[in-house]
Amino acid sequence: MTEKIIVDAGYKKSKISRHIYGHFAEHLGRCIYGGFWVGKNSQIPNIHGYNKAVVEAFKKLNIPNLRWPGGCFADEYHWKDGIGPKENRKRMINTNWGGVVEDNSFGTHEFLGLCDELGCEPYICGNVGSGSVQEMDEWIEYMTFEGESPMANLRKANGHEKAWRIPFFGVGNENWGCGGNMRPEYYADLYRRYQTFVRQYGKEKIQKIAGGPNVDDYNWTDVLMKNAHWLMNGLSLHYYTYEYHWGDKRSSTEFDTDGWYRTVKNAYRMEELVRRHSEIMDKYDPEKKVALVVDEWGCWHQVEPGTNPGFLYQQNSVRDAVTAAITLNIFNNHSDRIRMANLAQAVNVLQSPVLTEGDRTLLTPTWYVLHMYKGHQDAILLQTSAACSSCGDPEKNLAVPSLSVSASVKHCEKCSKDLYLVTLANADSDSSKEIEVTMAHLGRNINSAEATVLSGNAMNSINTFEMPDNVTEKSLTAEITACDTVKITMPAHSVAAITIKV
Template identity: 50%
Template structure:
C-alpha cells in the first residue's frame, strides 16, 4: 500500500509540475485593437502550377470552371476565407509587363518566365482574369507593380487602367477590353524584393527610386491607394531603417519584411521525410517571426510612434526541396503537420501584434511552397495549412484580446523552444475564440486558461492533429489530416482547462 501511495504521489507531482509549466491569461478587459482580416492574405505568383492548372484552366477546359477559374479551388478558398490575394509576384512581378496580358487572348504576346523554370507563358491570365478570380473569391486584389524592369509610365498607366473612373486614356482602353467601371484596387506594391531579384538595389538607392515612382502615381476617387514599398529581407533591419528615415511617411501605407522558415538555403530538406532535428530547426526559424516583428517594429516606432503605417509580411511560410521528379523551378512541395505548426504559431504571433501587423500573405496559395491546396488534373486536395487557416478565420476583423502565455518547452538535444502559443479575440456577435498551437511532436500539453473580464457558460472546439508530424494528405487519401471535434476543454468558473494532443492546433469558442 505504501508503494502504491508513493507511486501515486510521484505521478501527481509530475502532473502538477507539467501543469504549472503552462498558463494562459486572457485579458478581455484590456482589449482595444482589431485583428485585420488582411493578415490572413494569400499569394499567387506566376510560378509553376499556381496560376495555370491551379487557379486557372481556361474556359474550354474539361475541369469544371467559371470563366476559366476552377470551381473546386474557388469553392474551397471561399470557405476558408481569402481576404486579399497578391499577384503577379514575387520575382515574376518585376519582369511582368501588364499590357501584354490584356485584350483578345489570341493577340497577346508570349513571354519567358526567367525566374521560375524558364517556361513560356501565353499571357492568357492577365489583369481582367485576376480581377475575375478575386471577384469569385470575394477577395481584395493586391497587385505588385514592375519597378525592376519596368518604367514609371508603365506603372502609372496600370494604376490608371485599374482605378480611373472614365475619360482617361487607360480608362478608355479598359472599356474597349470589356470593363467599363474601375476596379478600385486598394493594395498596390511598388516593386518586390528590389534588394534581390527585383534589381539588386541598395536600400538607399531603392528609397530614391521609390520616391520617383510614387511621385507620379495618383488616387482616382476610390479608396486611397495602399502604397507598399519593397519590404525587407527577413532580418535586414538596415532596409527598414533606411526607408523609414529617407522616405516621407505620408507617401507610404506600410512597410515590413519577407521571412521563410528555411533550415539551409543550399539544402532545404524534404517536405515529408524529415527528422525531429530538422523539424526543430524549421520551427526555430518559424518562431523567429516574433523577434522580427519586434525589431522591425521598434525601428518603425521611432519614426511612426502612432503606428499609422501597417507592418506587412507579404511573403512567409515553409520552404523545402521540391517533390522528387518535379521541375525544380516550380517549387512544388507537399504539406505536412509540420506546416500546420508553422501556420498556427505564426498566425498567433500576427494576431497578438494586431496593433502594427495589418497585412500578410502566405506563400503560396496553390501548388507552390506552403500551399493550402494542391491539384493534379481534375483532382484537388486541401492541406493541413488550409485547415489551420479555415479554423482561424474566426479571428477575421475581431477584437483582439490581449493575453500572456507561460509555456513548457519543446526540448531537443539541450535546446528549447516554447511549446504552446495562443491568441484570442471577440467577434461582433460577442463570441470569444481562443486558438492554441502545441508544437511539441511527442508531448501533450495541459493548459489552464484564466479568463479575465469575461463570463462564459459554454465551450466547444475543433482540433487538428495526426499520428505523426510527417503526416499529410494525398490524392488517394485526401482526408487523412482534417479537423475533428475537440473534447479536451473543460470550463469551471473563470478557468478553462485544455488538454492538447502532441503537435496540434486547437480553436475554442466560448459563449
C-alpha cells in the first residue's frame, strides 16, 4: 500500500516562527553546570567558560532562543545573588532539584554571554512565586536601561557598559504549581501588577509572556485571557509526554511495542491541547495577537539508573525522536497561534539534544530531528493532507495515524529557487512506508528532490558515548515520479525530511 501526502503549494498559510525551535536551560542537574558551563579554568575546551562542543552543537541547529533560569528554579531565584565577583555571590540549596548547592557562579551576565555565543535571543523567566515587584522591576532596569540609574550603574560597575536587549520575559512559571500553587483568578491579578513593572526602557519591545495552563486546564486559559489578554504578548502552555502518566514514569530505553504506542499517542495529544486552548484564546483575541507559547515540552521518562533522581538525566531513543517530530509538525501546522516553543531541556536533562560526560559530548536522536527540521524556521506554512493507514492496537486503544506531516516554503537567495521542505514521522514501530508526496498547484515542474532519514536498528536504539553514531541522519532516495510528485520509502520508526527545489 502506498501512503499519499498532498502538499498544496498554492495554499500558503502562516509564517512558521523560528522561535518555535527554542530551547530551555534550567538550573537543574547538569544542564548549566557541566553542560553549558564548565568554567574558564576548565581543562574541557571552552569559550570564556562555555563548553565549546556544546555551543557548536547548538549553533548548527540555528538555535533561535534560550529560556532561563527555569522552570521551578525561576521562582526561587533572586537575580542579585548571581551578579558581581564570583567569590561574593551567595550560595543556596536548590530545593527543587536534587538538594545540591547552587553557588550562583552562573548568573545574568553569564547567561546573556551564552546567548551571544549561541547567536540566539534570551528568554528570561522572572520570579513571581517568591520574588517582589521591586525585584523584577530592578532586574529589567539592570538589564535594559541605558541611562543614569542605580541599577544601570550597578551593571556598569559589574563590567557591562551597554544595556542588553531582552526580547522575551516570562512573568512567573507554573504559577498553578511550583510557582505558587495559585488560583487562576489570583495569578491573573498578580500578572497584571507584575507586568506593569516590566518596563519598556528602550526602543526594543519586550514580549511579556504570562504563566499559562498545565496540560488541559482550560479554565486557567479562559480566566487569564478574560482578565489580562490585552496586557500580554504570549500565554505559556506546559505539556510533557509520558508512556503512562506523571506518577508512573517508565524507562527511556526498556519498553515494548505497547510502550511505544502509548508514548506516541500521548505525543499526538498535543494536537488536541493546542486546538482547544487556541479556541478559548480566539474568543478573547480573534486577531491572534497573543501567542500560545509552549515553553516546556518533550518526553519525561525515568532517570537513568544510578543517577540523582533530582537531576532528571535520561537517555534519548528513536522513540523520542519520532515524538519530537510529531510535536514539531503539530507546532508548524498551528503556527498562526503557536509562535514560540521550548524543548525541555537543552543539555543532560529530560529530552536533551545534547548529552555530556566530562570532556565528551554526544548528539542524541532528537538533535538530528531538530537539524532536519531547521529549514522550517521563518518559512511559510503550506496546507497538507495525508491519506494514510493507522498503526498500533485498536483493541488496546493504542491506534494512531501512521504518518505525521508538515510542509513549508521559502525562497533561496543563493540558488534563486523556491525550496519546499516536507517533514514526516513514521509512527509505525514495525513497518516501512512507501510514500508519494504530490505538490498540488505547484505551477512548475520539480527541479530536484533530496531526502534524509533518521531511524535505528530498533525502536529503542540510542547513541552512547562509546557508540555515538548508532542513530544519525542519513541520505534517503527521493525519486521524482512525475512533474509534481516525489516518492520515498521510510523505514519503520523513522523521521524523514524532503527538500524539493522548483
